[in-house]
Every structure is written in structure tokens, then in C-alpha cells.
Amino acid sequence: MDKMPKWADVILIPLISVLLALVVSGLVVAIIGESPWQAMQVMVRGAFGSAYGWGYTLYYATNFIFTGLAVAVAFHARLFNIGGEGQAAIGGLGVAIILLNVAWPHWTVALVAAIVFSAAFGAAWAAVPAYLQAKRGSHIVITTIMFNYIASALLVYLLVNVLRVEGSMAPESARFSEAVHLPAAADFAGFLGFGGSAPLNFTFFIALLACVGVWLLIWRTRLGYEIRSFGHSETAAVYAGINPVKITMITMLISGGLAGMMAINVVMGEAERLVLDFVEGAGFVGIAVALMGRSHPVGVVLAALLFGALYQGGAELQFEMPAISREMVVVIQALVILFTGALDNMVRMPMQAFFLSLRRRREAQAQNSPAE
Amino acid sequence: MTTSAPAIELKGISKSFGPVQANKDISMSVARGTIHGIVGENGAGKSTLMSILYGFYKADRGEIWINGKLTPIPDSQSAIRAGIGMVHQHFKLVENFTVVENVILGAEDGAMLRPSIAKARKLLTELSEEYGLKVDPDAVIEDLSVGHQQRVEILKQLYRHADILILDEPTGVLTPAEADQLFRILERLKAEGKTIILITHKLREIMEITDTVSVMRRGEMTNTVKTAETSPPELAEMMVGRKVLLQVDKTPATPSDVVLSVEDLRVSRGGVERVKGISFQIRRGEILGIAGVAGNGQTELLEVLGGMIAASGGRVTLFGDPIDITGKHANGQTRRARGIGHVPEDRQTEGLIMPFEAWENVAFGYHKDARFNSGPLMDHAAMKADCVDKMARYDVRPPNPRLPARNFSGGNQQKIVVAREMDRAPELLLIGQPTRGVDIGAIEFIHKQIIALRDQGKAILLVSVELDEIMGLSDRIAVMFDGHIMGERLPDQTDQNELGLMMAGVTETEGAA
Structure with a gap:
């Protein structure tokens, strides 16, 4: 018998974890002499109180959906892809290369090309650590982290020396042509009140599509079946004739591809050029998103929304309550990651005990003999 | 207390894990200087009961009496203090340590090893002679045969002054000859006044060496009998609750090409x-x-x-x-x-794959068969139908395709594998x-x-x-x-x-x- 109902595992535990994180955050805010209640209000209002707030929250959420899915897919094969940061950066490089070098007639065609190139570049960046893991047993956690630094350095070099517009002081590429600008929220959802300044763009729908795709892949296809089998037991996978090298490679390519696609949202959808450090930690937030979302696409969307709100609400908080510095906002975000990811068992154990005692009491009342 | 107090007396021990009641109101008494067998099918609660006695688990209810004294055993340290030693099925030895080093591990006398080792070597020699447990104190564990490693485990317990020895499936890894030697050692220990509890599923061993035997079924202790007054078929019947065929019925083979x-x-x-x-x-x-x-x-x-x-x-x-x-x-x-x-x-x-549901496991390894697939996607309906069919024909219980494999008993898990591999x-x-x-x-x-x-x-x-x-x-x-x-x-x-x-x-x- 499972220890507790599924709804408790999927909804109740993350909810309690977030509440605990907020309580501790509130304490921290109180310690520096501000009102936690007021800070809370500012954050919620900032994230969800206006079309402008929503525009930012969903924009951030789009990033986190991609990086969260990337980590989630790898998790299913019990691979810990910490390289989302680097894979997304290189994915951005792919987007910039294809958008700058071809005269695209329309944004739809360009979007398809951007998807292909961002995914291919991200996958290629994941391929080397994947190969080293599959063939040499080099731990993927170590190699993907190292590849983040290499990606970062590579991008600095390219933006400063190769892609920088002549005469410009900024380490960024040329702007993409008008034709490839993605529709912003104001264009397709202006009736909801989205203005021109919110960065939410068409990529949001690509992210949702990716969720459907990942769900189909993991739970409906043979490949997903093999990935999950391999993730649960490598010896069993070998017994069933599943090639561990192949599954490790394919899973990491898909994971890297998803992380790379995050660049579409920022590079093509928002900045409309390749800028330095555009990933801004989304690759790492993806780990928390996947953990909190239980590696399920629906969970990933919900967790991405939460972290999007934290990002946007945190920015508002900084703006409206100057005593709460940027570092303070990072502390709050970190507390959420800590409670939902690392301290998961702290909430889980008491909840399991609670549900067990509940069931035992029910069974005692029903006077049933124990299950075999 | 009189000397006739039993070495171990359990009174009304109960323990549940979630909805599963592993031990239900178990009472048992083992006389000093005897070998007591505990038999039962997998999941009957033998291991849980012994884990309670050795302090790994805490009983929900019930009392443990050692030598006529109420002795709570909240952890294994208390069990050792009460003179209880356990020899696990899988040995807990450090492979690249010598016998002496393993024996003193956790029972060193001080920060410096030399005096402890000297003392242990002397004691080991005495113990070896006393009980016929011959082992070279300076041999490295990984060089010893499995039978000798088991002796080290027993010596380890004796070194800790164990008067009551629990052996969990001790012959699982031994050759018949090694098992015989083990039994000779156990008889020596018994003659010296030690009390031994032997957990096994092999009825032959129960008949050969024990004085009394308790049968467990579904968390309850159903019978305790004198070994001399029972027989393997009777024990098997007590374990399963119905008559069973111990002998395989088959006709002579007719091998061809x-x-x-x-x-x-x-x-x-x-x-x-x-x-x-x-x-x-x-x-x-x-x-x-x-x-x-x-x-x-x-x-x-x-x-x-x-x-x-x-x-x-x-x-x-x-x-x-x-x-x-x-x-x-x-x-x-x-x-x-x-x-x-x-x-x-x-x-x-x-x-x-233990977390997979039964229907997913029934296709495992055959998941590329055309009948489990429709186009690029897997045909879950076909897989579930196949699982329902196999569960019926191979008597898998409970016949629920949505149950994860880990929630089936060992026998039913095996039936799922057997159904999958034999049915074609x-x-x-x-x-x-x-x-x-x-x-x-x-x-x-x-x-x-x-x-x-x-x-x-x-x-x-x-x-x-x-x-x-x-x-x-x-x-x-x-x-x-x-x-x-x-x-x-x-x-x-x-x-x-x-x-x-x-x-x-x-x-x-x-x-x-």
C-alpha cells in the first residue's frame, strides 16, 4: 500500500513546504524591521496584481518551464543534469546564429528555425557530458557543472570578439530584423490588458507545447518507457535489452535540447539580440522547479509559475520597500528552494505518519483484518 | 528468580507498519540451553520479530523478558548488554580487516588498538577451543571461505558475551558440508549453555537441529511444538494453512533433439x-x-x-x-x-521495475512487440488487457494490474515474471x-x-x-x-x-x- 494518497504527495506537501518557506522568510523580513505582511502583499500584488505583473511572471515562468522540463526528463533516467545554465546559453548562441545569418520572411518560419537551432545547440552542449557519463562513467553532475563555466566563457569570447557590432561598447550581438520579432502579449492578448512593456511573448505557448510533448514522451512512448525503466534500475534495463549508453545519450540530448529552447524566450522573444548572461540562473532554478514539480509536466508548470511569481514579486519588493535589498529577495527565493527541494522529507515524514495513523484508525473502526 | 526462568520470554508483542500488521500479539518462550527454530513463509513476520528482539524496531505493544527479568530493548546496544547476539544473513564484516580487527570493531577498550588486539587474540583462542570454532585470528576476511566468515560472525557475538544467539537463515550461503559443520558448532554452543534461535525456511534443518519450533503465519505465532513430535509435512501445513505437496510430481523426461x-x-x-x-x-x-x-x-x-x-x-x-x-x-x-x-x-x-505498476511490468522486455504498440505510442489498453489475462492464468494475487510491483508479495512478484517469460x-x-x-x-x-x-x-x-x-x-x-x-x-x-x-x-x- 502506498503511504499516503496521491493528492497529498502532489499538492499538499509542496503547499506546506511553500508556506513554511514563507513563514521563515517572514521572520527574516521581520528581523530587519520591516512588516512581513506588507512585504507579502507587495510581492503578491507585484506578481499577480496587474496585467503588467502577469506579463513578467509568465515570462519568467516560460524560462523555468523549459529548464524545469530539461531537469525533469533527465531525472526520469536518474541523470542529474545541472548543466541547464550552459545548455541554455549555447542554445541562445544557436538562435542568434540562425536569426542573424538568414533573411527570414516571417516570424513563424524563423520560430521553427529558432526551435531547431536552440534545441540542437543545447543538445550538442549536453552531448559531451552525456558521452563521458555513458562511456567513461564520469559523473554527469561534475561534468555538466564544468560545462556551464565553459559555455559562459565561450559566450563572453564570442560576444566580445566575434558577434559584437563594430563600434559598439556593449558585449552583445546585432539586433535581429523586424521580421523575426515574436508577437508579444500585447499583440495576441491585448484584450486582457497586456501592454507593450511586458516581456511575455509567443514562446509561452511553445513552452506549454513542450510540456505536452514531454508528457507524451515519458508516459506514452516506448522511449519514455525505456527511460523510466533505466532510471529505476539499470540492471533491470540491461536484462530487458535496453542499452544504457543509448538511453543516457538520448535522454541527455532531449534534456539539453529543452534547456536550449529556453533561449527562444529571452533571446528571440524579449532581448531580440544575444546579450551576455541572459540565462540569469534559470538553469539552476529549473532544478528546484523539477524537484518541486515531481518531474511531471503539470507540476513543472505550477512550480515554474511559483518561481516566476517569486522573481517578479521580488523585483517589485525591492522597488517598493528599499529596506529589502536584492540580496534579501534572493534569500527569500533560496528559502523556497530549500524547503521545497532539499528539505522535502522534513514535511513528508510527518505527513506520512499522519496519513498512516488516519488510515489505521479508519481500519480499526471498520474492524477489518489486515491486508496481506 | 529461579534458574528455571526461560532465557527469552516474549509477551504479547505487536508491531505494525502502516496498514500491515507484521506481528500480532506474539508470545513465545525459549528455555535456556536449547535451540529454538522459527519457521514461516516470507512475510510471516519472523524477521520483524527478531528485529524487535535485537532492538532494530520497537514493538507497539508487549514485553520482552530476558532470564526472568523484564528487559526493554529500545536499541541494539541494549540487546548486546542483555546478552543477545545476532548473526545476520548477510554478514556485517569489514572485508579487508583481519579476524581480530573485525571482532573488536565497536568493542575496543580504548583509543589505542594494540592492547585490545592482544586481549582479543587471547580470548579468541580460548573461545575457538571452547566451541570448536577454528579460525586464524590474523587472516583477512576476504581470504576466508563463506563458512569461516560466518564463524567470525559467531565469534564476534561470543566476544561480546552473547548468551542468546539469533541466526537468520544461516545456511543460505553455505555448502551442505559447511552447513553440517555449522550445526556441530551450534550443538557445542548449546552444550555450553547458550540459547540459540534459528530462523530458517528449510524444514530439513529444523528437524535436524532444533529442540522446539515455532511456526509463524501472517504475523501470528500459530503453533509451538517439540521438534521430536512433528514432521516436515505437518510443519508445512502449519505454515501455509493447508496441505502442500513438498515433492514435485513429474513423469520421466523424453528428451529429443x-x-x-x-x-x-x-x-x-x-x-x-x-x-x-x-x-x-x-x-x-x-x-x-x-x-x-x-x-x-x-x-x-x-x-x-x-x-x-x-x-x-x-x-x-x-x-x-x-x-x-x-x-x-x-x-x-x-x-x-x-x-x-x-x-x-x-x-x-x-x-x-519495482515502482512500475503490474501492467507495465508484464510488458517489460517485450515492450517493442507490435501488440503493445500502436504507431509511435504504446497501447496501454492492450498492455492492461494482457496483464489481466496473465494474472488470471498465473494466479497472481491480488489480480490488480494497477498495483506497483513492490506492493506484491515475493511469490506474486515471481509469478508476474514467470507469467511474462513462460507465457510465450x-x-x-x-x-x-x-x-x-x-x-x-x-x-x-x-x-x-x-x-x-x-x-x-x-x-x-x-x-x-x-x-x-x-x-x-x-x-x-x-x-x-x-x-x-x-x-x-x-x-x-x-x-x-x-x-x-x-x-x-x-x-x-x-x-x-
Whole structure:
């Protein structure tokens, strides 16, 4: 018998974890002499109180959906892809290369090309650590982290020396042509009140599509079946004739591809050029998103929304309550990651005990003999 | 207190894990200086009860009395203080430490080791002489045979002044000769006044060595009887709750053409040659049993034939056509396509994905079959229907395809694997440890299925460490020792003694190691 109902595992535990994180955050805010209640209000209002707030929250959420899915897919094969940061950066490089070098007639065609190139570049960046893991047993956690630094350095070099517009002081590429600008929220959802300044763009729908795709892949296809089998037991996978090298490679390519696609949202959808450090930690937030979302696409969307709100609400908080510095906002975000990811068992154990005692009491009342 | 107080008395012990009541109101009394057996099927609650006695678990209710004194045992330190020692099924020894070092581990006298070691060496010599437990105190554990490692475990407990010894399935890893030696040691210990609790599922051992025996079923202690006044069939009936067939019923084999032919097969793993050039054949309608103590190359043999690992040399043919054993162009799936079914030795890490639901497991390894797929997606409805059908025909209980594999009992897990691998009537069935950790009722069922497959004219390679099983099922028996086949025997022309000696690597008559 499972220890507790599924709804408790999927909804109740993350909810309690977030509440605990907020309580501790509130304490921290109180310690520096501000009102936690007021800070809370500012954050919620900032994230969800206006079309402008929503525009930012969903924009951030789009990033986190991609990086969260990337980590989630790898998790299913019990691979810990910490390289989302680097894979997304290189994915951005792919987007910039294809958008700058071809005269695209329309944004739809360009979007398809951007998807292909961002995914291919991200996958290629994941391929080397994947190969080293599959063939040499080099731990993927170590190699993907190292590849983040290499990606970062590579991008600095390219933006400063190769892609920088002549005469410009900024380490960024040329702007993409008008034709490839993605529709912003104001264009397709202006009736909801989205203005021109919110960065939410068409990529949001690509992210949702990716969720459907990942769900189909993991739970409906043979490949997903093999990935999950391999993730649960490598010896069993070998017994069933599943090639561990192949599954490790394919899973990491898909994971890297998803992380790379995050660049579409920022590079093509928002900045409309390749800028330095555009990933801004989304690759790492993806780990928390996947953990909190239980590696399920629906969970990933919900967790991405939460972290999007934290990002946007945190920015508002900084703006409206100057005593709460940027570092303070990072502390709050970190507390959420800590409670939902690392301290998961702290909430889980008491909840399991609670549900067990509940069931035992029910069974005692029903006077049933124990299950075999 | 009088000296007649029992060494151990349990009163009304209950323990539940979630909805499962592992021990229900158990009372038991073991007299000092006796050997008390506890038998029961897997999941009957034997291990839980012993874990409570040794302080791993805390009972929900009930009392433990040691030598007539109420003794709460909240942790294993208290158990040791109360004079209780436990020899686990899987030894808890540091492989690259010497015997003395292992014995004092956790019982050192101070920060410096030298005085402790000197003292331990002296005590060990005394103990060895007193109980006939001969072990070189300075030998490194990994160089010792399994039987000697077990002696070290026993010495470790005696060094901690254990008066009550609990042995959990102690003969699982021993050859028959080693098991005999263990029993002689236990008798010595008993004569010296130690109390011994022996947990086992082998009724033969219960009959041979115990004074009294308790039977557990579904968390309850159903009977406690004097061993002299019972019999194996009676014990089996008490364990299962109905009459069971201990003997396998089968007609003589009628082998025809050769199915599998293995020539000079060699397999290395981790740089060590595990299979050292073995050859054999299996014909249609025949069961070849491979006997041997675990770890003598049987696992590697099965894995090579099942396509899981590569061989380093040799030739294998199926109906005269070569099988790829280099691992380059073959795997478990290509083997299945050739008509080779494989019930692996370890259903929990190989045969099943424990968190997967039953219907997903029933397709495992066959998940690329056209009937489980429609286009790019898997056909879940077809997989579930197939699972429902197999569960009915192979008596898997509960017949719920949505239950994760880990929630089935060991016997029912094995039935799921057996159903999957046997239902396609493979030309050759590889089957390893078919009834390890399986309850008696399911053993009977699985044995019948194996015989039925043989009677359909299929070839079966059976690997088992249970000599009774090998002798009951096989039409021919090959004994493996240290990667070699020591010889082949016919089951009606050999006995446990001869096979036991072959399993220990003894070819001619010579003293047991």
C-alpha cells in the first residue's frame, strides 16, 4: 500500500513546504524591521496584481518551464543534469546564429528555425557530458557543472570578439530584423490588458507545447518507457535489452535540447539580440522547479509559475520597500528552494505518519483484518 | 528468580507498519540451553520479530523478558548488554580487516588498538577451543571461505558475551558440508549453555537441529511444538494453512533433439574469470539443473545466455545456429526474439521495475512487440488487457494490474515474471533461483509451471542454490564450482552428499575444507 494518497504527495506537501518557506522568510523580513505582511502583499500584488505583473511572471515562468522540463526528463533516467545554465546559453548562441545569418520572411518560419537551432545547440552542449557519463562513467553532475563555466566563457569570447557590432561598447550581438520579432502579449492578448512593456511573448505557448510533448514522451512512448525503466534500475534495463549508453545519450540530448529552447524566450522573444548572461540562473532554478514539480509536466508548470511569481514579486519588493535589498529577495527565493527541494522529507515524514495513523484508525473502526 | 526462568520470554508483542500488521500479539518462550527454530513463509513476520528482539524496531505493544527479568530493548546496544547476539544473513564484516580487527570493531577498550588486539587474540583462542570454532585470528576476511566468515560472525557475538544467539537463515550461503559443520558448532554452543534461535525456511534443518519450533503465519505465532513430535509435512501445513505437496510430481523426461549447445564458454567480470570454459547441452523436453553455492559462475552463465553481458570466449548455438555472445549485436531483446525466455535470479533488481505498476511490468522486455504498440505510442489498453489475462492464468494475487510491483508479495512478484517469460512458450527457458524468497504455495505453483513447459517439449536451464529444488525438478544435474562444471549426475543416481562434495570442489574422496 502506498503511504499516503496521491493528492497529498502532489499538492499538499509542496503547499506546506511553500508556506513554511514563507513563514521563515517572514521572520527574516521581520528581523530587519520591516512588516512581513506588507512585504507579502507587495510581492503578491507585484506578481499577480496587474496585467503588467502577469506579463513578467509568465515570462519568467516560460524560462523555468523549459529548464524545469530539461531537469525533469533527465531525472526520469536518474541523470542529474545541472548543466541547464550552459545548455541554455549555447542554445541562445544557436538562435542568434540562425536569426542573424538568414533573411527570414516571417516570424513563424524563423520560430521553427529558432526551435531547431536552440534545441540542437543545447543538445550538442549536453552531448559531451552525456558521452563521458555513458562511456567513461564520469559523473554527469561534475561534468555538466564544468560545462556551464565553459559555455559562459565561450559566450563572453564570442560576444566580445566575434558577434559584437563594430563600434559598439556593449558585449552583445546585432539586433535581429523586424521580421523575426515574436508577437508579444500585447499583440495576441491585448484584450486582457497586456501592454507593450511586458516581456511575455509567443514562446509561452511553445513552452506549454513542450510540456505536452514531454508528457507524451515519458508516459506514452516506448522511449519514455525505456527511460523510466533505466532510471529505476539499470540492471533491470540491461536484462530487458535496453542499452544504457543509448538511453543516457538520448535522454541527455532531449534534456539539453529543452534547456536550449529556453533561449527562444529571452533571446528571440524579449532581448531580440544575444546579450551576455541572459540565462540569469534559470538553469539552476529549473532544478528546484523539477524537484518541486515531481518531474511531471503539470507540476513543472505550477512550480515554474511559483518561481516566476517569486522573481517578479521580488523585483517589485525591492522597488517598493528599499529596506529589502536584492540580496534579501534572493534569500527569500533560496528559502523556497530549500524547503521545497532539499528539505522535502522534513514535511513528508510527518505527513506520512499522519496519513498512516488516519488510515489505521479508519481500519480499526471498520474492524477489518489486515491486508496481506 | 529461579534458574528455571526461560532465557527469552516474549509477551504479547505487536508491531505494525502502516496498514500491515507484521506481528500480532506474539508470545513465545525459549528455555535456556536449547535451540529454538522459527519457521514461516516470507512475510510471516519472523524477521520483524527478531528485529524487535535485537532492538532494530520497537514493538507497539508487549514485553520482552530476558532470564526472568523484564528487559526493554529500545536499541541494539541494549540487546548486546542483555546478552543477545545476532548473526545476520548477510554478514556485517569489514572485508579487508583481519579476524581480530573485525571482532573488536565497536568493542575496543580504548583509543589505542594494540592492547585490545592482544586481549582479543587471547580470548579468541580460548573461545575457538571452547566451541570448536577454528579460525586464524590474523587472516583477512576476504581470504576466508563463506563458512569461516560466518564463524567470525559467531565469534564476534561470543566476544561480546552473547548468551542468546539469533541466526537468520544461516545456511543460505553455505555448502551442505559447511552447513553440517555449522550445526556441530551450534550443538557445542548449546552444550555450553547458550540459547540459540534459528530462523530458517528449510524444514530439513529444523528437524535436524532444533529442540522446539515455532511456526509463524501472517504475523501470528500459530503453533509451538517439540521438534521430536512433528514432521516436515505437518510443519508445512502449519505454515501455509493447508496441505502442500513438498515433492514435485513429474513423469520421466523424453528428451529429443538438442536445443542449446554451449562449448568452452568463458566469462570474465571485473577482470576475474568467473566461468572457466564450460560445455553442456540441453535437449527438448529436458530440464538441466545447475547446482552450486552462489557465486561460482552460475550468475554469469545465465547473464551471458540471457544477453545481459558478453562472454570472453566460447561458442553457443541454439538449434545449431550460433548465438552472438560478444554483446555487440545482441541483447535481451534479440534473445527473446530467438525464443529464449529468461527468469532472472533477482526479480527485484532485474526482473521487475519495482515502482512500475503490474501492467507495465508484464510488458517489460517485450515492450517493442507490435501488440503493445500502436504507431509511435504504446497501447496501454492492450498492455492492461494482457496483464489481466496473465494474472488470471498465473494466479497472481491480488489480480490488480494497477498495483506497483513492490506492493506484491515475493511469490506474486515471481509469478508476474514467470507469467511474462513462460507465457510465450519459449524454446529455451533460462530460470535462476525460481523460488528464492517465495512462499510454499507459490513454490508449488511455479514448479508445476516449469514441469508443464518441459512437457510441452521445451528446453529448460534451471539454476538454483536450493539442492532440494535441483534434485526435485532436474532431469540432469550439473554442479558448478569455481567456474567449472565438476560433473553431471542423474538425480536418481546421486544424493545430497555427493552433490554437496562436488559443490565444495571435492572430486575425489578427501577431507572437507
